Amino acid sequence: MFRNSYDNDSITYSPTGRLFQVEYALEAIKQGSASVGLVSKTHAVVVALKRSAEELGSYQKKIIRIDDHLGIALAGLAPDARVLSNFMRQQAMSSRMIYNRPIPISRVVSAIGDKAQRNTQTYGRRPYGVGLLVAGFDETGPHLFEFQPSGTVLEYFGAAIGARSQSARTYLERNFDQFPEASLEDLVLHGLRALRDTLAQDKELLAQNTSIGIVGLDTKFTLYDNDDVRGWLEKLGDVGSTRGRRPPEEPEPEATEDAPVTDAPPPEETDTVEPIETDA
């Protein structure tokens, strides 16, 4: 029987040079619902899609404030994110206490990067099962970082993680040239449109399932949840996914008897993983 003998711990290489446990951790991120982040010249914004385990249950928190100038959005195992966010809060507080300085974003991000990397090189430990988007504003301006359980941290103009995040990335790639000069309102709407594209077929963005975090020049990190996002969703207008819809200018082709019947199947979604509902 096939058995992978190189995934029993997170530090042993396979003969092909892979660390399977680390790759599984990266898969865990994709089980969680999507989070999207983007930056302009003045602001950094994160938006996230919340899920509830069942209809009568509450929604899992997706955006966590770390400090006045810093917050995170998560995808994957929420408890692991809580551990990381507590650590980041401690780092942020000691920077304020010892140096009277808000912690530089790049430094707190490399601190959690180092923490995650240690787990991939120490026997008996497991990688974090969560990806983070870290949005913050410091002396060097607004920043957006992506954190991965492998210890990788990279800075982005726009990034998306979690289930069906490829759709959001596609949106970001098509529109990122407008981000630097965008107003705060436009930036948030770009974020919401990207997030909207990650929705499952019959879902839409609602006040209950959408979170927005904003930080920037003269703007402390602010979290919009529930009733506070209603205004943003009204500005957005269409709250359902536009993925796979035809552009409005193309008229529906008339179905006629003589039309040639094609056997080709409809274009398939590349990202069809159905998320396990309990993961954030």
Add this chain to the structure above:
Amino acid sequence: MDHMPENWGRPRSDIYGAYNSAIHNAGPTTHTQQPSITGTSVIAIKYNKGVMLAADNLASYGSLARFTDQERLIKVGKETVVGISGDVSDMQYIELLLERLIIEDNYEQDGHNLRAPHIYEYLSRVMYNRRSKVDPLWNAILVAGKKDDGSPFLGYVDLLGVTYSSPTIATGFGAYLAVPLLRKIVSDDGDEKKITEEQARAAIDECMKVLFYRDARSLDKYSVATVTTDGEVKIEQNVRCKDMSWRFAEHIHGYGTQKM
């Protein structure tokens, strides 16, 4: 014959086991209870484009003028100067801490550098932490540089962890002799905007002269540092007190070997 005198008169090791030398060295652990080699006042004043501070080059051993070439103004990072009075060995330890701090901050190479307010906070934490261990660093420190908004920064912290800011500050004897003179030109917050670098320098030189006249642990050789709001740091060394008059000294009687 055992030729080591410290072994004489002790129980023989071959019979009673090795002598426990901890008994010989027994005693309470002790902390600094007084400074030994000391530097006197550090004085500082804000002016319209920065901060100026001065400290003389004397390191005294009690009343003995032991070292006459001690620099007590330290450049920390790119745009901060720290002036330290009090125990010189503790000052050298603080220099070490600050050097480490800057080196480690530079490792990151991320465009974030520690400036005066950050170094001031760090020093105040170190000083209060040590006083809380009842093992203080026996110093009074001035930190000069610029704030985040680009305006001049000047702060004081001492061996008790006491902190305050003011447009004119002096440590030690300077607090009594120099501050009243400095406050003649800068008395309230904001007054420093009306003072030029030349005026500030004249006031500093005058203060150092008065301190040399009146402070018996001072020297007529000193350093003057200026930190501008452009982030430029200049330390002028081996400045001498000028235009002094010691003629009054002839009339002083009762201290020396003079016959009354």
